[in-house]
Amino acid sequence: MVDLFLYLTPELLIILLASAAYVVAAWLGPARLWPWWALVTLACAAGALAVVSGMEGPEDTAAAAVRAVSYDSFAVTLRWLALASGLAIVAMAWYRAELATAGEYYASLVLLVAGLGLVAAANDLVLLFASLELISIPTYVLLYMERRDLEAREAAAKYFYLSVLASALFLFGAALAYGVTGSTNFRAMHELLLDPDRLSTSVPSLGPMAIGLLLAGVGFKMAAVPFHFYAGDVYQGTSNVMAAALSWFPKAAGLVAAVRVLVFALPGLEREVAWLSWVIAVATMTLGNTMALLQTNVRRLMAFSGVAHAGYMLVGLGAASLQAPPGAWFRGVDSLVLYLVSYALMTIGFFAVVELFGQNPGGRRIESIDDFAGLGQQAPLPAALATVLLISLIGLPFTLGFWGKLSVFYAAIATRDARYVVLAVIGLLNAAIGAFYYLRIIAYMYLRSGYGRVEYRAASPTFAVVVITAALTLLLGIWPRPVAQLAYRSATAVQGAFARQIPEHTRRHDVRRQVSTRPFRPTAVQAAVGAGHAAEY
């Protein structure tokens, strides 16, 4: 038990420091200290993660093998990614210290990082649910605190109500998954479903329902059709910083949860996962790209672009649920990790560009895409970096976005499933549609003349975020080997963890004990009722 808490030190540290900040902030109020506090918190968490990232879980007994957390490198990779993206978001929000609720604001921001880290490490439905809520609840608070106008209130309300509805759907799916398998632990679920004599009679009836409801729950987090309605309104009604956080943390958490639960924990239900994600992927990509074509508000446009990207991720998710042939360059799960890295860089980077021009009160804010006009002449360096990020969002070669899209579509084709080959073609067509609205922004920047004064602080943390994300997008686009290897290693690790047998000599004893310490014995009344039912049916 001790090593479990040790392994989660980074997230626990963040939660502890954030809770302290919530208390202290009540007295301290706005202070320059808060962004520094967030930075220190994330640095402490990074230090702790560096120490624990090499930890291996005990595997000697089955009881030790079915832990609430997974020690694979998939989890560690995503926890690093969460920390790095959290650092970027805090840097973007550096000038919010004068907010009346600055302490609560930064504490909520770092809690998002802890939430994503826990989602990545979770190996149990209960922990997964709690950590998904650890992302959702600070998001409600942040949406509410970020802007003080009516639009922001409306956005917070819309996000809150739909998010609690989606949590309920996810929970019912989780309850049914537990009902089908008899355990909430992913490895135990996997093991129990594979065991033919344990295969319960309820799998055919309840299993597909569980898959559908779980996919609905994570679909909301990813902003997939038909749960994308909130995206445009909420992004438009909040600030650039929160839009960046919303387009990254819940989306990544939803995808990671889907990988763990739908791809690995429930074997025997791959057919349903593959079909459902096929249908949702087609609808999501097409609708996201089509709606984005019509937008003029830049955050609204990016919301629908995020919907389209969720569709590309679902292509990878479906591919991951099907067996990839050995020797494929990219399998489903590696393509997802690669895609997540590229998506984090380009979406946070692009929102940082938009935020950069809004920080100086005298200068021109970017609200609609018309405001990009002439930036190529007025602010050559940010415009060039924005162009790199937009090219990556399109998915053109020599950027990381290209490798993300390539790996996802390659994984779809590599399944040799006719549906998924068609899906890859639909995805490519969609990427072509998507190119239009990104290229339109580039065209506005370079081909139109600007109006108004453009000001930006070159020495600001936000500008550093822009530079670093654009540089990484370009460098890793030219030399993607490190990211591809990282993705391959983490995907292999998570597959290996589930493929590894729970130690045989203790397995029968312990895993069985997990599900039947208290055999079901109906009371006299229940037995009578059951007999009545049996006679009736």
Next chain:
Amino acid sequence: MPVEFVRNYLIISSVLFSIGAAGFVARRNLITMFLSVELMLQGVALSLVAFGRAWGNYHGEVFALFVIAVAAAEAAIALALVLVLYRHRHSLDVFWWQQLREPGTTPPVPEPVEEAEVSTEVHWPKLPPAGIEPVREKETIDVG
């Protein structure tokens, strides 16, 4: 585990869940909408406990406790949010909140709701105000 063990529980829990979902979609009052979601969560909690009993382990009960705890946290946020929304519009109707929308579309006009008869007479509670010393009649000492 045969489904028969949990059938009745599952029927009740899915009925609760469906009533909640229908309420969320159909109602316009912000608080009622949130309560509908709570009903859905309670339906889930019931099915979790039933499954836990049927399987003979505690995973379901633990999960149900987590569901209740998270629902409480969400209720705290919900009430704060509803209060703020109410202060802006002096109404709990969700139709007041549709400014953010696709450009070029017009918001649907809500059907008028029959306002409940509310008496405008204010009946203040009959309690002595705290912190103020009650004014007493002239003090008399009964020596009788």
